[in-house]
Amino acid sequence: MASLLRATPLFAIHGVALDVETTGLDVRRARMIEIAAIHLDRGSLDGANAFHSLIATDAPVPAAASAVHGLDSAALTGAPDFTILFDGIAQFLAGRVVVGHTIGFDIAMLRREAERIGRGFEAPPALDIRLLAQLAEPGLPSYSLEALGSWLGIPPQERHRALGDARAAGLVFLALAPRLRERGIRTVGEAISASRRVTDAMTAAAPPAWELHSPAGADDPLPKLDSYPYRHRVREVMREKPAIVAPQTALAEALRIMARERLSSVFVGRAEAALEGLAILTERDVLRAIARDGAAALAQPAAACATRPLLAVPADAFLYRAIGRMSRHGVRHLAVSGPDNALVGVVTTRDLLQLRASAAVALGDDIDSAPDLPALATAWARLPVVARALLTEDVPARTIAAVIAREVGALTRRAAMLAEAELAAGEAGPAPCPYTVLVLGSAGRGESLLAMDQDNAIVFAEGEPDGPADRWFAALGRRMTRILDEVGVPLCKGGVMASEPDFRGSVATWRRRIGQWLSRSSPKDLLNVDIFFDFLPVYGDLAIAEQLWRGAWLAAREQTIFLKLLAESAGEPAQGLGLLGGIRTEEDGRIDLKRNGLKDIVATARLLALHQGAPGRATQERLAALAASGAGGGEDLAAFADDHALLLSAILQQQVADIAAGQPPSNRVVPGILGKRRQRELKQALGRLAILPELRRNRLGG
Missing domain, CATH: 3.30.460.10 (Beta Polymerase, domain 2)
Known part of the structure; x- marks a missing residue:
């Protein structure tokens, strides 16, 4: 998936270090005689997952080439033909970012050999460590593999043989990742984009292999994404006031409570206990106990059959969080916690019947459980x-x-x-x-x-x-x-x-x-x-x-004096419009909508909420509370709530586009990305900022 690949941090790529040895440097005539590839996973070279082979060829190995890598026709005797190796090579590279030194040549050779045997070869996404090193340290006297290894303190590998060079390339890449991060190049997409700007790019014989090649439609990451779990929160679907039984309650009694209340679970513990002191007894737990002990199980205490530890999700969490947690743990019930970690409800798969846990929905739980x-x-x-x-x-x-x-x-x-x-x-x-x-x-x-x-x-x-x-x-x-x-x-x-x-x-x-x-x-x-x-x-x-x-x-x-000082420090809003009413952009055609708009609305909402003593957190929540207070300016506050939403939307739209283009996201927006209608709305929003200082003064009493 190209979008996901572009956003992956360099040190965490699912990659492969690659090198090939050939009979020459002209892709049109040379033949490949050795290949090596080593998987890069979890920030390290996986030496146990390596692919290495000599390759038979009917072409002679020139003495000049043999002098470099030490391979000649005799050394290739008995080696497999590329026809035999191709499927294994393709499978070993599949789904991975290929890393190497002047990697365009290696990929071009793979493509050429595939053409010779009548097979198609789609170039994988690739990163050239020579170009990355120039981005990380522009002033090095040499960017050869040996020079990069020496600069980064990497022990010498077997040089000019495929396995040694692949290993060296992988180690150089891992050492470059933190240096590139210091230069603001963090992800695969950013490295690809920055590599394009390096002046000594690859030669015509090696086309730009750092391009991301994706099957048609692969860049649409979730074309059938059900957005419902991202729009609604757990509190909207949970069952409030869940049933709680004492630990010594007989299983038969707990089962009667579930049947009477039409529940699929009850919680076990003291009613006033925090979540850590509770367990859950589900229909499945009861069935397992009966299957194990027969009718005698019904006399057992509920605590003996209940499940611990209790899995929970906050009431204000989005539903995708609950879905992802259920999917990861294979459960059908989650406790719902309130602000003080008390039990306030329960949510079940029955409540979420129409929703399913996709890779995106599982995002939150994957973060929570990352080892x-x-x-x-x-x-x-x-x-x-x-x-x-x-x-x-x-x-x-x-x-x-x-x-x-x-x-x-x-x-x-x-x-x-x-x-x-x-x-x-x-x-x-x-x-x-x-x-x-x-x-x-x-x-x-x-x-x-x-x-x-x-x-x-x-x-x-x-x-x-x-x-x-x-x-x-x-x-x-x-x-x-x-x-x-x-x-x-x-x-x-x-x-x-x-x-x-x-x-x-x-x-x-x-x-x-x-x-x-x-x-x-x-x-x-x-x-x-x-x-x-x-x-x-x-x-x-x-x-x-x-x-x-x-x-x-x-x-x-x-602290009235403090609040007035806070209002004064906010100052006049930035001028986002020019003299003729157009959007004022910088030389690159962008406008910073955080500096020109978003921060002023956020700061005003916070200031007035502090003054009113309404400690809501979200700007929209604060503006709504202020508008409903009857202290004046309600229409303006409602308009600013709409403006806040517009500014968030414009910035997010640009950020998504920038990430797709391999650019680091920022708060700077090209107005043209919004379309004519939303540009008009943006002009109105930027013009309305001028009344914020007066609104603050009126609310604070001078």
């Missing part, structure tokens, strides 16, 4: 594909943004879990006290798009700055943010990350910090407020975050 970085990166790479499919299905952009934000939170949670496990297994040991991980900004609001960087924080129960607990959480923050960066969410240039002291601390430290922000109100403090007040807990002790959240909103509402 390591390559698996996490592979799952994360599917997100742009899902976004593109949902956009094609006319799912509203703000709903897609909420899906993306949900997965940003899931990715952050999984990164924290992997980092925590690494620390616990090492000298640092387990966490010194309860803590929670937060996502901030757009991820906290549920408004993430595909051009993102990290905004996260850690709150722990107790400990002073630079004390033992703080140092443990500093290590956790560094590892967590590095994992996110490697997977595909870049480090925040502004340092809004749990690895930094300003965004890590105990509950007491955070309370002091928030108090200083509200009373001191320096420009940096005001910026921190903008980011922090949209936070959402995604991992750990969520009660810690809930207390901090409510206390922070209450404190901010009481």
Whole structure:
């Protein structure tokens, strides 16, 4: 699938390192006499999965060629013909990104040999490490395979033989991946696009093998995607007030309750217990007990037959999350949790009868269960594909943004879990006290798009700055943010990350910090407020975050002077329109719609929500609450809600197109991509921004 391939991080590719040896360098006349390929999986060369063979040929091996690779006609005696090898080669390369040094030549030779035996050969997607090295380090004196190995500290391999060169090419590629990431080239698509721009591209004898070749229609990733699971949340279909029976309740009594209430399951445990203290008893559990013990099973306590651990999904999760979890674990029931991790409902396959778990639907659960970085990166790479499919299905952009934000939170949670496990297994040991991980900004609001960087924080129960607990959480923050960066969410240039002291601390430290922000109100403090007040807990002790959240909103509402300073710091909106009313674009024909529009609407909604004391998270939710408050400006606020949706949609549409073209996504949009009607709507939205300062002043009382 070309779209998924383009979004895959370089270090996590499903690839193969390839090299061939030939009788010469002219593709039209040369013959292939040796081939080697080694699978690249999970960020390493898989030496156990290698394909290597000499190849018989009726052509002579020139002395000049033999002097390079040491192969002559005698060495090829008894080797198989290419006709015999072709199917095995094709199968070994199938579905993989081919990596090699001047790889265009190798692929051109494969195509030529296939033509000689009357077989078709579709060139696979490929990455040339010579071109990638030029992108990673433009000033190297040589880009030969030997020079690249020496530069990267790779031990010498058997040179000018296919297996040694394939191994060397694979190792060079793996070493280049983090260097390319530092240059902003993270994915296969971005590497392909950047390679095209390298001036010393491949020669005419080796056509551009780095092009992505896909069967017709393969670039439409989910043509039959059912968008319903992405539009609706678990709370809309769950059964509320699920039945709970005591652990010692006889199985027969539990079965009578299920029959009377027409239930397929009951929960087992104390009614006031959190999810961790509950189990679930389903019809299948009862049948298994009877099949094992006969009628005597009905006298057994329900706890003896119930299933643990209890699988759950949050009530505000999108339905695709529930579907994916059921599919992965092969279950028909999920507990539904509320904000305090209490049981609030149950959702079953019967509730989701018309929905099925596709590869896209399973995305969320694949992130949740990824055992390591390559698996996490592979799952994360599917997100742009899902976004593109949902956009094609006319799912509203703000709903897609909420899906993306949900997965940003899931990715952050999984990164924290992997980092925590690494620390616990090492000298640092387990966490010194309860803590929670937060996502901030757009991820906290549920408004993430595909051009993102990290905004996260850690709150722990107790400990002073630079004390033992703080140092443990500093290590956790560094590892967590590095994992996110490697997977595909870049480090925040502004340092809004749990690895930094300003965004890590105990509950007491955070309370002091928030108090200083509200009373001191320096420009940096005001910026921190903008980011922090949209936070959402995604991992750990969520009660810690809930207390901090409510206390922070209450404190901010009481600081009138602070709120007015916050309004002044927002300033005048950027001028997105020119003197004649046209959309003001930069030299490349694009306009940054985050800077010109989106940030002003988001900041105004947050500010006025703080003033009113309505701590909703999403901008749409805040604007709706403000419009319904009766404090004035309701029509303008409703219009800004529509404008916010339009800006999200325009940016997302451009990001999807840029990713498909192998370009890093950004917030910069070519207006022409929107069509004439939406361009007119965009002009109206950009023009309406001018009234935001007055709206803020009116609401704040001067």
